Amino acid sequence: MEARARAPGKIILAGEHAVVHGSTAVAAAIDLYTYASLTFPPPSESDDELKLHLKDMDLEFSWPVGKIAVILSEVGGHDASTPSSCSFETIKAIASLVDEHNIPEAYIALASGVSAFLWLYTSIHGAKPARVVVTSELPLGSGLGSSASFCVALAGAFLALSKCVKLDVDNKGWQKFGDSELNLVNKWAFEGEKIIHGKPSGIDNTVSTYGNMIKFKSGELTRLKSNLPLKMLVTNTKVGRNTKALVAGVSERTFRHPNAMNSVFSAVDSISNELASILQSPVSDELAVTENEEKLAELMEMNQGLLQCMGVSHASIETVIRTTLKYKLVTKLTGAGGGGCVLTLLPSLLSGTIIDKLIAELESCGFQCLTAGIGGGGAEVSFGSS
Secondary structure (H helix, E strand, C coil): CEEEEEEEEEEEEECCCHHHHCCCEEEEEEEEEEEEEEECCCCCCCCCEEEEEEHHHCEEEEEEHHHHHHHCCCCCCCCCCCCCCCCHHHHHHHHHHHHCCCCCHHHHHHHHHHHHHHHHHHHHHCCCCEEEEEEECCCCCCCCCHHHHHHHHHHHHHHHCCCCCCCCCCCCCCEECCHHHHHHHHHHHHHHHHHHHCCCCCHHHHHHHHCCEEEEECCEEEEECCCCCEEEEEEECCCCCCHHHHHHHHHHHHHHCHHHHHHHHHHHHHHHHHHHHHHHCCCCCHHHHHHHHHHHHHHHHHHHHHHHHHCCCCHHHHHHHHHHHCCCCCEEEECCCCCCEEEEECCCCCCHHHHHHHHHHHHHCCCEEEEEEECCCCCEEEEECC
């Protein structure tokens, strides 16, 4: 039996950076996914290894389950229906298992993801032989929630073949988890995110698990149901950025200009709340859709202007903005800024020819373009014979 789970990436539609200073932000799932498959070897096989294949990077890892059982003796003995945090000692023990593989320097950032994999798998299934294969449609480290969707997809696949989740294994299509099962997937994914990021907000894994959209402010998350079918062009500038440094830069600017920056954060809060209410308002016809798209475009444009005020834009982002403006389209950065990914709203009446021309122009600048539907479904699972 094989369980295959998929989990979407995410974008921040409004409110990044300002959310750290108490403003509202809105995040949404995108229909670009990470896939994880789990297969147990048949009892007739004498395979006694846990294997992980990160297909996109052509990286393979394997550990004898006997060794895992000795090094991680305290995991796998508890109930998978009650997620627990990884202790500092266990993180060190897992890191020693990962270090054995001498990950190439170009992929060293993936080491924490491999550690999260080992923790999630052994916590849910113990030291049991299996093969896990992961592929993703999301660029890594570009602000699209790739690590969260990795953790959600793994948790989904592992729980699907555990005793604490009841699913229809005869249904060969993609199927949704029930609400209580989604809660469990989300909690385990959050534990994985903690290994990768230390202190994640929980926003990325929540969007990836439940899909659609969420509004968040001061640690409070509210799930939203969008009534507007949105489509975005996501442009990956391929410029790496230091999120911590960008967040610190906004805080320093706030310290130097508290009144001005508090006004900026207050304006962002208004934009996020207005954007959320537009997305949730019912649309009766094509005209209503177009009107709402125009309002959203204006709000995105305002939000981008305020992000420039915060000092988190970048020459690569400005290049994308100038290019899309030629086509009368609105663009804003998403996530930390300083490079990373930017969003361009694609109105529903925009012709495919114009989109193709725009993509060609952006790709000639060395950028990567992805078209994504916004606010789709969350984690899902399918079953097959291995």
